[in-house]
Structure formats: structure tokens, C-alpha cells
Amino acid sequence: MTLSKEVYRLFEDIVGTDNITDDPAVLDSYRYPLSHTAIHMGPYYRVYTPRGAAVLLPGSTEEVQAIVRLCNKHRIRFKPSSTFWSAWGYPLEDDTIQLDMRRMDKILEIDDKNNYAVVEPHVIGATLQAEAMKVGLNTHMHGPGSSCSCLASATALGGLGPDTLYMGHHNENMLGTEWVMPDGEILRVGTAGSGLGWFCADGPGPSLKGLVRGMTGTNGSMGVFTKVALKLYPWPGPATLPAVGSPPAYKTELPDNIRVYTLGFPSWKAWADSCYLVWDSGIGYIAHRQFSMFGRDLKGAMVRILSDPSKTLSDIEELLEDLEVQKLNKDMERDYQIVLAGMTPRDIEWQDRVLDKILEETGGWKVAGMMEPDLYNWSLLYMIRLGHKNLNLVYGGGYDGCFGLGGTPDYGTSDEPPRVEQATAFKVEWEKKGNIVASGGDAMMGGIGGMGGGGMTIWENFTHFDPHNKESTEGTLEFFNAVSKFGVEKGWGPGMEKMNEYARWSDGKTTPKDVRDKIFLGSAQPEAFRYQRKIREVFNPNDLGDAYYRTLDDPE
């Protein structure tokens, strides 16, 4: 126990005996292995995030405020998390108070006239989507999938996902917000701060959206967000998303105004051209290079396995010999999935004709194998609900992304051979060593409309490994180090594999200051991090957050 009995009792007085613990076993269940999902700075074998001092389950904004004030009084670090996906929501330092926001889980309001919902931290994508659909609306489904917190996505992280093309990032969807600031004061951002409701993040009222979250969010390092209003979007489908079939191969049948296609292209140039044409024409509801995450050589077999409840991973080798699966792989080599949602019968027919025209111009096709009813209905449900998002961990339990960040479609397709093929060939060589899954090099997944209306694609090359196996985990790290070197040599820069090294280090704790300073000084705009230091000094005077808030502390 690292908190004194007296301080523990003070926290206990706030949340009640049942909602606080410092039991070591419980604290260990609030640590995150650095060999898992989207760490973007490892993986490190059997390294965990630091053990907290205590876990608290606040039940209201008032309780959160009281906790934060007490933390300030006793100079104790605190770290909130809602659904604990990946390492961002876990402490960087020992003896941090961890706030599990699970008890604050209400959908407080759905305003179907003004198209927004007000939610608490532990509302997940699936529940908000289910409730929104009842009134003809839909919510953007963040990339980690529908088991994750909408509020965390909107206030603390980037918040993009497959439907960003139509429904934006969650950072764009964030409207009025309630924020328990790092010093314990409560600030309502936007219209919520002037008593005018929740409909706008920028006022009339305190217009601090840029400050409280910026582009990428502050990852739970600057106070606690307790309520957020999120913009909702039209849903022209049924009030309840029907799911049928046996697990895990759930499928849906929707009216004909909602359609899903897997598109294939003869070249990466054609692939990129199609993205621009989709954006220019304004068609599409969801667009994502999704099933490629299983790998170029394996995705045909994997979609067959996942859409058939009688199959398992043990069938993969036999399926790879199947000529139809091989044809599916070939047809899907340069692919993405697109969902069209027509608001009227004329709309869907128009969108489909436009899509056909785009395919005609680019030489692309609708992949016939994915139009078989089982695969069609399975992929339709997958794309809309994102209820199988953690299939990225299906092979051995560990995955992380490398290579690309966001950019125009040309980011991956320019050069000769195209960068995506260079990255593929590079990964294939490492796959031969046996430490990562031999999936064919290209397991690049990402949004086709990586910002509202289009304009960006994401190229995250999924790398699958076994976190239980030392050689596999360490071999993956070695590969990621090589990827970074390769990217730098090519002039592309390091990829996602090192994205979080500015904050967390190989021991699971805060990255050494000299390393952080070097990273920020080497960035395009070091001044931004100096400016953030000043923000931190004002809003977080006792510095009780962590290094996920990026600051440059060198003399100006």
C-alpha cells in the first residue's frame, strides 16, 4: 500500500468503501502488457505499465472533482480511463491513482432534432449506436471498435474510424463538454458553459476545444472529462440492427438502400484514383481498407473462417489450397471496403451508378467472391457495428501497426515501385524469420476517408505476433526497429511503430527527458510543445498528469 491510511480513508470517504481498493491483485489487473494492442512503442516482452496506488470508481462529476482536489492537495498523480483499450489509459509512473470511469455510464440525452447525444465516459460505441438507431441516427464508430468509450475517443484521442468519410473524427464530433480540470475546477466547454445546451464546442461559451484536446487528444493527462455531447448522423436503416447466425459468424440483412462492396483495383495508381473520385463525388457512408489487416496472403481464408461458425484457425492451411480462396486473395490484393447508404431509393441508385462509373474509369471491380450472401451479410454487419474489431489479435494475441501514418492516397502509392509494395517486400523478408505471422507483407489497414469528406488515407501495416513467446515478441521489436530505420532511409520518416515513444519507455514508465526533448526539438514545430508547457503550467499547476501531454521544457 503506497497511500497512507489517512489519505486512503479520505478517498474512501468520497467514493465509498465498495468503490476503492489498493489490493495488489486488483492493481495488477489495472496494468497493461506492453506486448499487446497498438502500443506503438514496443513490443516489450513481459513489461507492464506501473502498478497504481489505488483504483477508484467515481460515480459522479462531483466525486471526480473531489478526487482531483484531494490529489492536488496531496500532490498525487491521477489517471482516468474509461474502457482501458491500449496503454494510453494507464499510468506512466508508480503510485498513480487510477480512475476507472465505469460507473459513469449513462446516455444522458439523445436530441434527435439537433442530432447529438450527451454521454458519460463509459458509454461504448455499440450502446450509443443502438440507441441512436432507434431514432434514425447513427454515431461515428471509432477505430478501436464498438467496445470502446465514445467520450475517450472524442476528448482524449484521435477518434478516427472506418466511417470517418461520412461521420468525421470524434474530435470533429465533440460538442459541449464537461471537464474537471487538472486543478479540480469544473469547466463546461462551448455552449454547455453558457447554459445554452450542448450543441456546440466553440460557444457561445468557453471556446476551448482546441486547448482541451487539440488534434490528437491529451490521452487522459489533463484532468478528467465527465460528459460530452457528440454529433450524430442520419441512419437510413432499421431501428434495430438485426444480427443473425451462430457465433462468431454473425450476419445482418439490411434493406437494399444499404450496400457493402469490396472493391479491387488493377494497380495502386487506380486504387488511389478511386479514393479521390469517391471523395469528389460525395458518395459513401463507410470506407475502409479493413480485411487486409489479415494479410494479403491470408485474408481470403480468414473471411471464410470468420463467416463460418464451423471453421477455426486450424482450417487456414487447407483453405489456402482452395482455388476459390486464392482467386479471392488475387481479386482483393489492392482493395477496400465501402458501404453505401441511400437516404432515398433514388439516392442509393445514384450512388451505385457513381461507384460503377468510378470503377469503369479506374478499371476496378466489385469483388465477386465477397458478394456471396454469407460474406456479404457478414461484412455488412462487421463494417457498421465494428463488433469484431479485435480480430486484429486473432492469430496469436499480439498485434501492432507499423509503416504508414496518415496521408493522401499517394502517400502509399507514389514512387516506383509504390511505397506500399516496398513496405510489403520489406516485411515479407522479416516474415521469413518466423517471429511474426507470414501474412504476405501487406496487412495494411486504414481509413479511406481519414477525415470528414475525405482527403486522407491511413496505412497501418499490421504485424501479428505471439506475446507469450519471447522470440516472437522480441523479433517483432527487432522488425519494428528495422522498419523505422528503413522509413528514415527512404525519407518517409518513422512510422506508427514508434509513435508513443515520446511518452512511454521500454520499462513501461515515462520516457527519459533527454529523449523526449530530442523528439520534440526534432519535430517540425517545437514551439507548439513549448506553448503546451505554458498551458500545462496554468491549467495543471501541480503537474499531476503525465508525459502523454507533450511539452518541451528546454529554455526558450
Next chain:
Amino acid sequence: MALEDYKADMERCSQCSYCKWIPLDHVKSWRFAKGCPSIGYSNFLSYSARGRYAVALSLINGQSTYTEKVKDIVYKCTTCGLCDVSDKICRYNLEPLEMIHELKFKLVEDGQLLPQNTAVIENLRSQDNMMMETKDGRGDWAEGLDVKRIADEKAEVLFFAGCRFSYDKELRETARTAVTLLKDAGVDIGVMGKDETCCGGRAYDMGYKAEFLKCAENTAGVWKAAGIKTIVTSCADCYHAFSRLYPPLGENFEVLHTVQYLDRLIKEGKIKFTRTLPLRVTYHDPCHLGRRGEPYVPWEGKEKKVKGQIVVYEPRKPRYNGAWGVYDPPRDVLRSIPGLELVEMERIREYAWCCGAGGGAREAFPKFSNWTANERIEEAESTGAEVLVSACGWCERNLADAIKNAGNGMKIYDVVDLVKQAI
């Protein structure tokens, strides 16, 4: 397998939190999206499958030791298996329910016991039942019933009442009705009466593996001696024990739940309805008949890797993901009753919400057990049904008690009761 054998699972757990929710594709509302009663009630991550993997890893790595909190985490699980279904949406190489059982076994082996469970198990050891009753009264439920006694005469089919239906005076009539319905439909059926002993299934779910093995040995031994090949039971816990836990021990019998037998007899025209039941009912899937009631498939093999690091099994391992449980027979029986309208709750079949009675929760954690039952009753009410129907004495008792505690007007019946009313 020992707890340590699940270390690979513990380190491969994706931390995705699917184990807390019903399969996300099936979420129809905010209100009924939760899947795991344990974390639903206790809230700390440790009370989910993901958390229990972490707690187990912490214990076997020596990073933490047994505390009252650890005991609470381990035992406050109904072993309903929802986490197992939801986890397997994305994973083919994790067995969270097996690990949770091993964790309970480990605590029992290490003497980390709960007094409430200890009392029940002591009674099981001396009196052969889980009801804190004496063995003398085991056969009272069948008193006066015109049916063969296996000790005296042979029968093709044995009706196994189980502890709950044997001793619970309010539920005994369901067992008597089941026997009568089967007998009247021409089934050559018998009962063991006072010679029946506990199946051991509930002891297994509490963590008492040795006691389960003793129960299984006793029960199967008596059946073999009597030449019994087919068993029918109205208890979902017994059904699960006989069909899933006994076969790995080499004890193979044909096992049917009453609803399966009734469904067969109705479809064969051997049971005919003469009355209309103008009732709106909803059906609660017992965990042990549904997701945990999948047929046992023998397997012996080992893990291997293909394509570098894809974890598979050689030979191909059977996959228990809840899909193949007993879901349609009870529904078909209910739908065949004239006038009866079956309406479904949001959480059904492999992703049904647990009644709260299992895993020792009813005995050791009555508040948690009652809360879990109340959640189900509220869900049943939301359908507009006036009757909640099930096919397990333990579910019916726990739900009935919660209805009574809440002063609720919902009625609860077994499928058998409604069949009888319609004849």
C-alpha cells in the same frame, strides 16, 4: 490442466473487454448490453474474464497473494460462460471459462475457502445433496408417483430429479409432472428415489473438483450397475454435468433434457394439446442448457504454430463457443402450445443473461445473486410478457425469490408446467 497451464492464455488475452458485454453485434439497447454479471455488479476490471486472467497471472507470478478481495474476485463468478462466448468472437485460442474454473480449483486446493460454500460442501460430503438437507428426504418428491423404481425394476430411461427438484417443495411438482408427461406419452421411465445422489456439477462450478469427481463416480457407478443407458433430467445443471463433465471421465450415457424429450414427443404426435393457454411468455435460457450445454467432443492434442506465429491445434480442436447449445427445443415446445405467445428478451440463446444462481453465488453472495436475477426480471418485463419460463430448477428458484423480494407480479413457470396446463 493446472492453472499454470493457462499462462499462455493469460499473456495472450487481448484486453479487449469483449468479455464484459454480450456479443457487440447483438447489442440492441444501452439497458441490456451488459453480459457479465460479475463485473456488472462489482465494477472493478478484476471481476471480468480479462481481470481474472490478470489476477491469476499476478498470483502465479508471486506478485500478489491471497486476500479477502482475491477470494471475492475468484468466487463471485456464476461461471455462466458469457465471457467465453463473447471472447471467442475474435479469438480461437483462449478458454476463459476453463481458466476461471482452474482458478477456483486452485483456491480450494490451497484452502482459500468461503465459509458459506464450505458448509454446502460439507453437507454434500455427508448427505449427498447441495441443498443443506439430509439424504433421507431425497426420494420424497416422488412419493405416491406411479413410476418404476430403478432399484426394483428395470426401465429404458432414467429420470434424474437433481438436488433442487428433489428438495425444493415448491418445485417438486415440476419434476412429478415431467415424469408423468413422459410416462403418459409411452416412455418406459423410472426414478432412483432415495438412491439418487448429487450429480456434482454445482460443486465443480464452485471450485470443488475432488467432490465433483466423487459425485460422478458414485452416480455413474450406480447407473452402470443398473444397466441404465439413457437419462432425462429437468435440471440444466445436471444436464450439463452428465453431458459435458462426465464424458471426459469416460462415463458416456445418452443424456436428454426434458425439453428435448417433450419436443420430440410433441413432434411425433405422442403429446397432444387440448387446451388453449392465452399467455404472453418469455423464455430464459439456462446457461447450463444453452451456451454450456454444447455436446462434448473428445479431443487430445497439442498447440502448434502455422505461418510463423498463428496458434492452432493438432489435431483440430473442437470449439465451444455457445453456438450448439439447446436453444430451439424449449422454444419449439412453447410455440406449439395453442394460444401461447412467445416473445423474446434482448439477451437470448448463447448471449443470455445469467439468473445468478450458479458458481456458488446463490449460496455465498445472496445480494449479488439477487441483483443478477433482478436484472433478468426487468428484462423479461420489458418484453410485455406476463410469464417468465425456464427449464432449470436453479434458475426458477433464484428468479422466483427475486420476484418475491421485489414484490413483483411476474409469474415464473417451467416449460413442463405449461405443457401440463395445455393438455
